[in-house]
Amino acid sequence: GFAVLVVIASLTSCAAATEMGVQSQAPAESTAVADSANILADSAEAEADTSSPSEPPANPAVTDSQPQLIKRAQLRLVVDSIEDGLKQTSQIIRTHQGDILDLQDNQIEAVQRTAYLRIRVPQANLDPLLAALGELGTVQQQGLSAEDVSTLIVDAQARLRNLRKSEESLLKIMERAGEISHVLEVSRELSRIREQIEQIDARVQNLQTQVRYSTVELTLAAAVASQP
Numbered sequence: 001g002f003a004v005l006v007v008i009a010s011l012t013s014c015a016a017a018t019e020m021g022v023q024s025q026a027p028a029e030s031t032a033v034a035d036s037a038n039i040l041a042d043s044a045e046a047e048a049d050t051s052s053p054s055e056p057p058a059n060p061a062v063t064d065s066q067p068q069l070i071k072r073a074q075l076r077l078v079v080d081s082i083e084d085g086l087k088q089t090s091q092i093i094r095t096h097q098g099d100i101l102d103l104q105d106n107q108i109e110a111v112q113r114t115a116y117l118r119i120r121v122p123q124a125n126l127d128p129l130l131a132a133l134g135e136l137g138t139v140q141q142q143g144l145s146a147e148d149v150s151t152l153i154v155d156a157q158a159r160l161r162n163l164r165k166s167e168e169s170l171l172k173i174m175e176r177a178g179e180i181s182h183v184l185e186v187s188r189e190l191s192r193i194r195e196q197i198e199q200i201d202a203r204v205q206n207l208q209t210q211v212r213y214s215t216v217e218l219t220l221a222a223a224v225a226s227q228p
Contacts, residue, residue, distance in 0.1 A: 068207075070147040071123055071214040073130055078221050079137035082113050085220045089117065092132045096125040101215075112222055119216040126214040133218060140221070149207050156204045163197045
């Protein structure tokens with residue numbers, strides 16, 4: 001009875017070992033198209049997820065405690081002399097590291113001579129600049145507006161991170177691609193991703209520039225109207 005049990009156990013072990021050997025020798029199906037489909041799916045998923053906190057924002061200045069504000073100011077002054085006012089304004093702008101983006105001197109057609117300037121100045125120097133300009137004459141009108149773009153910048157940066165992950169995945173596919181049709185398909189998708197990266201990156205840089213530099217619209221009006 002014991003010998004029969006030993007023989008049966010041996011046969012059972014041999015059958016199990018044979019079955020395991022057959023399973024271990026079965027080749028796993030893996031093709032370039034399957035890999036590309038999986039990676040493209042992962043890329044699409046990464047691209048769709050714009051709230052991944054795995055990486056810090058590209059601009060460390062964007063924090064919850066420091067909102068990113070685009071500031072614009074308007075100022076209208078009545079001055080004794082437009083010529084002197086323009087000279088003094090130019091000096092003040094240089095002192096506060098600003099630039100004149102636009103200048104219009106309406107001295108021919110207007111009954112009252114006026115000059116319009118559009119000024120760009122570092123945001124940190126905006127308040128000192130406005131205070132210095134206000135001393136050139138009598139303030140007729142002034143205003144200041146601020147737009148918080150913190151959320152726009154953070155969302156765009158998250159979008160950029162996910163698109164760059166998709167770009168890396170597509171580049172890995174390109175290295176393994178063999179068929180021409182497969183290469184062309186991946187190349188088209190890569191071009192689309194890179195175009196989106198360029199557009200969003202340009203948008204982020206534009207917003208950050210507007211945050212760093214404030215805009216001032218200054219109007220100088222002559223105190224005495226000229227004869228018609």
